[in-house]
Amino acid sequence: MEEKVAVNNYIKICQMIHSITKMDVTLIDSDGNTLFESINHSIPVVVDHPDNEYNHINEILINHQSNHYYHHINPYGLEYMAVGIWRDQSFNGSLIIGPFISSILVIDLIKEIMIKNSLPIGERKQLEQFYQSLPVLSEIESNSIGEMLVNLCGHQYINAQAFSSSIIKPVINYDQLKITIEEDKDIIEDRYQHQNKLMDAITKGDRDEVNHLIDSLIDVFVGFSDRVPGNPIRSSKNMGFVCNTLYRVAAERSGVHPVYLHNISERFAILIERTNTLPSLKKLMFSMAIEYCDLVRTFSTGHYSPIVKKAVDYILLNLGYPITLHTIAKQIHVNPSHLSRKFKEDTGMNITEYINQKRVGEAKLYLQRGNISMTDIAFMVGFNDLNYFSKVFKKLTSVTPSQYAKRKL
Template identity: 25%
Template sequence: MHEEAFDRKLAEECARAFSLSTGLGCTLSDKEGNTFADFGYSCEKCRLCEVMGGTRTGCIRAHIYGMTEAARFGGKYIYFCPRGLTCFVSPILSEYGAEAKITVGPFIMVERQDFIDCELIENACLTGEPLEAAMRVVEDVPLAAPERVNQLSTLLFMAVGFLNNVSAENRLLQSRRSDAIQGQITAYIQTLKQEGDTRDYPFELERRLLQSITRQEREESQRLLNELLGAILFAGGADIELVKARVYELLVLISRTAINSGADPQRTLRLNQEALSGMIHFHSIDSLCLWLSGALSGFMNELFTFSDAKHANVIHRCIQYIGEHYSEPITLRQAAEHVYLTPPYLCRIFKKETGITFNEYLNRIRINKAKELLANRKLRLTDISLLVGFEDQSYFTKVFKRITGMLPSVWREKKLEEETLLNLS
């Protein structure tokens, strides 16, 4: 199964939507019958084979046969499982052929009693308790009229056709992108040759790449990554195992840098493992180079996409933490530990998302709370500064004046005068 052969998430959404809208079970599985996801009353949930003393092996064969026939007859096929229940299927295609399928069913296409009489009593010759058990299972199987089944099969065919078109377009875009990246790598190798560069590993280029990732400079990171890959291929010459070793070392460094910059550790390490597993299948420099250009750029894409999606939740949790602990001597490091990030990374994304630094936001929250307390003339300025998290009154006064434009005592008198005038009026 080729990982990039089809959009599994989109296929699952399609199967789920089809099941919810029609009331029939839907199963997304690969061409060998291994289930990715199932919704509603699917074959996975049907117990008819079990109560009739059989296994699902025959059903799996029937589903694979149905997919093969659907591919032969234009993309859809209606068929019966070994127990006489109805299914229909449409294959999900890739450039290699049918890679997966969405199967709808099982369901009954006749009157329920007719199914019992024909399939259970006449064909399977069930009697006594086995018949009673099978009848109880049949009561849960959905019904679908014959004239409706053909229309539903067409609807599934159209939905899966959309999936196939999306996958084909994605493959085309990926191919174009890989060609462009491959061109950049080749051009950099030619530059190294023309300059008579040595085949030493370019540690300086590696350092610049990791710094770019830390700063989340996506385009610059991709450019440096292409150049570094070109340098690795140039330095490695024809030794493919040496190239693989260098590339894997680079992947480890990129993943560590990403984790230190806020990426999810488990997700990042899983990407590393997938890349390592993919590398061992290549035995020529050309094929490895083409694959690596896509794999490494995909790795980078995952990192930045995850980072972007994560920011909103992190900032929300950080702001909530400040609101709960502003009266304490909290620091950027404590807030970063609370949201499981490094202080430099939190500092950077906080400024990016809010427009001000962490400390500036904290001070503004504290000063706003101080304004509320200043309305109480009985509270001393020293007490107020401590209550809002300032250990030093002089620093509190300095911050208050910088944010409001006046000293705390002046602000208090001004507000009390305003309240007095308002009460007199």
């Protein structure tokens, strides 16, 4: 009974921390079993923590005094703050907050993680979306969280009792209400016209038109900031969620694969909820429209025939692996000759040319770093031969990989 009460008390602490920080919180017992978790992030399988990671955290904490907290960083750069609960006679375990990251250079972090852990290049976009959704904490912020954990878990839990001021009933001015309704009608019509134009621009991947339309649409949405009385942030966040859904639908119309749509939609849902000022929310909504537009420009396949669309989706999701015409044809259940002919008609390239073009595009991102070996880059993007990689790269860019890397330094 005492253990159950103790666990319930620590669960209440977890819920309180999650509600305030919007960060993932996990409670584990002394054997590393999860007793409670409140999470926003679905960690991609390729970087998910191993089963024994919680045991490792417990082993570290059990050897330290109760006023210590542990800053854990796993091989994928995911960071956690944890505190041990070893002084409670009725329960032993750890309370963990995270994941978060401490670097704002997410793209550089992703490149290092993929190389260090030999992750497939096809996972890059998914990993970028995931890491960009994580909280970025300074050293002071992460240390403050550690100190908070020590203080919250170092005492018996106290059930707080709330009291508040009496509710003052508003006086309704029906004449003013009628005027407001008419004004709202005009605003709503204007908003729908703008949103439809913006959705069309995103579906087309028209960045210039998106830039032209987004400011006026955001201003219209800010006008709705009083729709949750006394809480303009909540109202604006709700509008942000609406925008996220609309942009996702617009990108879906262009033929973007659901994997990419899910990742970007989940990331912005988390970022919207975590934003706490109107200027920051406005900036986020602008970034969201541009990123959905760029996603369409990069991954849209809606202008292809159904067969070629399936082939392109397969290529983009498996770029780091060996891919051949027959492999693709087998996966999408079509005749190789028919696929080859349709692919050439739709894209103007044969499948090998298309694959090489995409792989070289990925290689450019890593060559810009200047500190990664050519062999590592070649293998990461799907070339099994360094000489062939150099030959293809020069054919498509007119320079060798080494020359390109030096030019970008």
